[in-house]
Amino acid sequence: MSSIEINSLTKSFGDFNAVDDITLKIESGEIFGFLGPNGAGKSTTMMILTTLLKPTSGNALVQGYDVQSQGKKVRENIGFVQQDISVDEYLTGRENLILQARISRIPKSEVSSRIDEVLELVELKERQNQASITYSGGMRKRLDIASGLLHRPKVLFLDEPTVGLDIQTRRKIWEYIRKIHKEFGMTIFLSTHYMEEADKLCDRIGIIDHGKIQAIDKPSTMKNALGDDRISFTLVDGIDNRDSLIKKIEEIDFVKEIKLKEDEITVFSSQSTDVIPKIFQISNDMEMKINTISLTQPTLDDVFISYTGHNLRDDTGKKFSRRKEFNLNRRRGF
Amino acid sequence: MIFSDTYAIFWREMKRYRKSKSGVIIRLIQPAVWILVMGNIFAGTQPLIESVGFDGEYIEFMAPGVIILTAIFTSIFGGVNTLWDRRYGFMNKALTSPISRSSIALGKMLAISMIAAFQASLILGIALAIGVSMPHLWMIGPIMAIVILFSIGFSGISVMLAAAAKSQETFWGVINFLGMPLFLLSPALFPLALMPDWLASIAAFNPVTYTVVLVREMMSGFVEGWSAILSVSVLVVFSLAMLGLASYVFTRDVNKPF
Numbered sequence: 092m093s094s095i096e097i098n099s100l101t102k103s104f105g106d107f108n109a110v111d112d113i114t115l116k117i118e119s120g121e122i123f124g125f126l127g128p129n130g131a132g133k134s135t136t137m138m139i140l141t142t143l144l145k146p147t148s149g150n151a152l153v154q155g156y157d158v159q160s161q162g163k164k165v166r167e168n169i170g171f172v173q174q175d176i177s178v179d180e181y182l183t184g185r186e187n188l189i190l191q192a193r194i195s196r197i198p199k200s201e202v203s204s205r206i207d208e209v210l211e212l213v214e215l216k217e218r219q220n221q222a223s224i225t226y227s228g229g230m231r232k233r234l235d236i237a238s239g240l241l242h243r244p245k246v247l248f249l250d251e252p253t254v255g256l257d258i259q260t261r262r263k264i265w266e267y268i269r270k271i272h273k274e275f276g277m278t279i280f281l282s283t284h285y286m287e288e289a290d291k292l293c294d295r296i297g298i299i300d301h302g303k304i305q306a307i308d309k310p311s312t313m314k315n316a317l318g319d320d321r322i323s324f325t326l327v328d329g330i331d332n333r334d335s336l337i338k339k340i341e342e343i344d345f346v347k348e349i350k351l352k353e354d355e356i357t358v359f360s361s362q363s364t365d366v367i368p369k370i371f372q373i374s375n376d377m378e379m380k381i382n383t384i385s386l387t388q389p390t391l392d393d394v395f396i397s398y399t400g401h402n403l404r405d406d407t408g409k410k411f412s413r414r415k416e417f418n419l420n421r422r423r424g425f
Numbered sequence: 426m427i428f429s430d431t432y433a434i435f436w437r438e439m440k441r442y443r444k445s446k447s448g449v450i451i452r453l454i455q456p457a458v459w460i461l462v463m464g465n466i467f468a469g470t471q472p473l474i475e476s477v478g479f480d481g482e483y484i485e486f487m488a489p490g491v492i493i494l495t496a497i498f499t500s501i502f503g504g505v506n507t508l509w510d511r512r513y514g515f516m517n518k519a520l521t522s523p524i525s526r527s528s529i530a531l532g533k534m535l536a537i538s539m540i541a542a543f544q545a546s547l548i549l550g551i552a553l554a555i556g557v558s559m560p561h562l563w564m565i566g567p568i569m570a571i572v573i574l575f576s577i578g579f580s581g582i583s584v585m586l587a588a589a590a591k592s593q594e595t596f597w598g599v600i601n602f603l604g605m606p607l608f609l610l611s612p613a614l615f616p617l618a619l620m621p622d623w624l625a626s627i628a629a630f631n632p633v634t635y636t637v638v639l640v641r642e643m644m645s646g647f648v649e650g651w652s653a654i655l656s657v658s659v660l661v662v663f664s665l666a667m668l669g670l671a672s673y674v675f676t677r678d679v680n681k682p683f
Binding site: 191 | 426429437680
């Protein structure tokens, strides 16, 4: 039995389809990641799966229960860690977990030992009796994740688990996620717009954009499918002959694909050490000068560009500011 | 299940209340000002009060009104944390857990009513301290029971509005529009018999009217059987209706985006 089964799921707000005909199966024990920019439909899908929103059409099953007609059964089987930190600041860490235990209907006799267990797991034991308003962002997130685990859900939903956290904290959270997955073996459905996160954590990734799934596969397969290397270059001037140049490059052995983005020409190929001299030779013959050239190993970024035709942080209409934000995040090392 | 679910939410709300000591004081300021300032400003209206058969000082006439004022405002503003919960994620956490949605509303309403009763008892304490006489002190228990019953109705209004409000402004607008008029359109400050007829007939549809009359009788020690039964019945009907309505609206509307 699949842990999550989504069939032609659509959610519309007015005439805008936030989720557009998604079909997807996630197996038990899998870590599945939804990767896409803000507004791609990740959170909306997650809200439908956690019974917070009703779909416009299509259906979804979680642990075999229909999210619309068997909402209560679904809720008994899931843990949901929201994007926004939902710790109650007035309560201490432990009190937050007691509250979670009560609303998850954990038997009284087990509450205390389970709280100790998850506090140990997320390393909050020392601070458990302090008001959570004194916690740092990372600690609050850990407390939230601990709350999501307390009732040992069969499926754990993590909506952008590391958004807004610094890089060390982010790595730490990844460690916790791997640890709890090893310990409990539950299905984990996470959404993220960080490539690295999807790459490091997920067994499979679904690339989602404009409400549609563009591709689903293992991160490694996705990267391999694009060839081993990526050669990017720009020309000094002469865009006139660009098309014929591209045509000639396409004929080089090992070249798999060529993509154009603004001035930049990107060649996907294996054996790039053979390909690069040939590119120079061709452009020389055509009297076109190469301005800059770079060689990179493929990342999920490239996978994303290849499937959606745009960068993860690009957004039509807000192109400039998005682009700036993207560069900024890159510099921060996200 | 509904009891333990309701208790879970009730427990959380009470914990929050206990930890916010400034909240206790802030909720006390307004009614304390009413009883200390208004009680003295209107002291001269005593002959008017006497003319309708109330035997005592104006401040004694007004004290039950201010106790109910405390209950009205504590409970009608009490739903505001439902707005915060919707915004800051606790609501979604509760809504994705197995507990029933109406028990979330119920737990909040019960907690708000307990808080309202506690605040009202502080005001009653102030009233006694400044010389309001109360022949039967054991009546404090039953009075608080009435305050709780009454507050369940008003907290229902508040929780329901907070669950359905599309914005904070809507919530505050409606709450401000409701609170003060309901208080003034009752015999809390001034006897109904001395109001113009049309105002008095509007006040007859106001649950605050019945509560004030009942609490005033309980404090002065002369409870009239039939009037008390009428008041309690009105209160029970009002609170049950609001309880049902709030639980319905909450279940239907609370997870709409805002």
